[in-house]
Amino acid sequence: MNRLIKISFILIVVVALSIGFVTGASGSAPPRLEVMIERTLRLTPTQTVTADSGKSFVVIYWEEPGNTQSQSRHSVYQVNVNTSETGISRTNLGRGARVTPGNAREYEKNYIGYYRYPASHTANNAQLNNYINYIIEVGSSAPYQQARIYPPIPNAHTNYQKNSDTCSGCHRTHYAEHPMLLSRKIMQEMCIECHDGSASSYDVIRGVARVPGGWVAAPAGPFVGTEDNPSTSFHNVFLEDAFDTPLNQQFLLYAPGSGGDRMNLTCTNCHSAHVTDTSSRYRLLKFPEGAPEVNAYSYVRGGEYRVLYVDGMNQFCGQCHAEYDYGSRNNPMGYTEHTMYEGIQKAGDYYRHPTGIDITNWIGTPKTTLPLEHRNNRQYMTCGTCHVAHGAALHNADQASPELAEDPRLAERDRYKYDADGNRIYDRLDDGTEVTYSSMLKRREGMGICLECHLDQVWGNTPGAQW
Incomplete structure (x- = not known):
């Protein structure tokens, strides 16, 4: 009986340790990262500091449930493509510092209890070059939590902030035109609003x-x-408004090599x-x-x-x-x-x-x-x-996919390439023959x-x- 009790106790300890290890593994990285990108920081109600020309301040925040120490349990790494351009390398930048009521800056009132990196706006990595893609990873072991940072513009798609400005660029609470509360009904128009270079x-x-x-x-x-x-x-992502037309009038695109599957293409495909x-x-x-x-x-x-x-x-x-x-x-x-x-x-x-x-x-x-x-x-x-x-802007690569031009399953209008206005792209030969004009994204x-x-x-x- 005593031996059975001992074996049972050992099993309980093993199970408990296993649960502890699993819990520890699941906590190897913070659940998410929040990234603040600013040209000017307000340190106190009366004191501000401005980044150097061509640079922006970048501060990363994260939560660590159960940790109340002044130093983070996680390390911060910067990921770079190595000099041979065949792989990546990681540089350990150190650990984060806890934001407290005593050290919080004016703009950090919503981040008390979080951990931040860098600890000071005067640190070497506090300012990053504009228009350079930086990859930062935070964690104790792989898989790390990752943020891709592109100063001087915050990335509204990935790293959320306690600042609704990054959400309001796309979403409307009370007067949206789309079921996802988007400010535009057509997805392509939604994306191009920034990705025409004006705000991206x-x-x-x-x-x-x-x-x-x-x-x-x-x-x-x-x-x-x-x-x-x-x-x-x-x-072609420019004909999304065809979704509002009857099915038999929609622009139907057959993806070459798809076996004839029809689809209306949007950015979100x-x-x-x-x-x-x-x-x-x-x-x-x-x-x-x-x-x-x-x-x-x-x-x-x-x-x-x-x-x-x-x-x-x-x-x-x-x-x-x-x-x-x-x-x-x-x-x-x-x-x-x-x-x-x-x-x-x-x-x-x-x-x-x-x-x-x-x-x-x-x-x-x-x-x-x-x-x-x-x-x-x-x-x-x-x-x-x-x-x-x-897309490709090549003018010496005219060809048509045999699967578009020859497949008998395709209606004739679906065998050609179309421009943003729905007009067929073709080249007229000297004898008047119209030939599909496409560079096949080469x-x-x-x-x-x-x-x-x-x-x-x-x-x-x-x-x-x-x-």
Whole structure:
């Protein structure tokens, strides 16, 4: 009996310890971060301090239930793309300090009991350069809580503040036009209100992003482009108002490689407005349940706006273009994973260039300058290697998707590309023939993308080539 009691006591202790470990693990990071970005801080009712030219004050706040100590239990890390641009590195910046009635600044009255970093507005990291993307992580162990900070503009999509200004830009409590209490009925109009460059560092219309040196090309490309250089192909998000028309009159877009699925495309088909369990912190890209989120990091180097891709792009694009995701693991159609040197295989009704393949040991030309995913010291080709996401302004890349132009299941009006006004995009040849005018969201003119990898000994360095 005594032995049974001892065994029972040991089991109780083990279970209790296990519960403690689980609880501790769940508390390895704060539940959320709040980010304050200001050019001027009011320290007291009569004292203010202004950031240096080209910089903004950035203060991060978080709660720690159960902790009443003056120092946070969590460390603060700054995440950077490493100098080789193939991965990320973390720098430990230290721990946060508790905001108390005795040390709270004038603007911190709502943050008493929270922890802040940096502890002082005179600290080295209190001011950050405007138009640079900073990634800050807070926690005791992975997974950390993450904030992506882009001074001088607060990110209304992710890190909430005890300041309703970041919400009121989109939401209306009493006179909304949308069921989500949005101030606009059309989602595209809602997004473009800021993302035309007027109130955001991203101008998706022209396809540029703002960096400390000015406006530079953005990796997603332009939806519309400029008058001198208009887009020749883009994901059409400008016809959302068709939802108000009868079904048989709607503009119906067939995504190439979708198998003929119809959809009216909006900004929110790809992006979430807020971070959720199925949206990536990078660009808030939506991903299907069970699929990896898009893991990527944007940064500025050499005056250029760049992106380091890590994982998830193929699965993201494959939500609509499922048949094109041939070769990668966990592709939506369940195609066999592509193995180098086995040759190109059929995926659906067509032979397709495989995606998601490891090209680290590619022979022939040096590594491509096109974007690849970098993980585990390997390089992987993705849909984004050859295509941009928003639009392309290339005028020497005219072609039409066979699945749009030839598929008998598609009504004739659905076989063509349309501009923002619903007019078909075409090129008129010398004999008067109208040819669909589309650059298919390609990154290079003509066959420039192919030559990035297949220039030297075009067949000789192609795995699986048959002589």
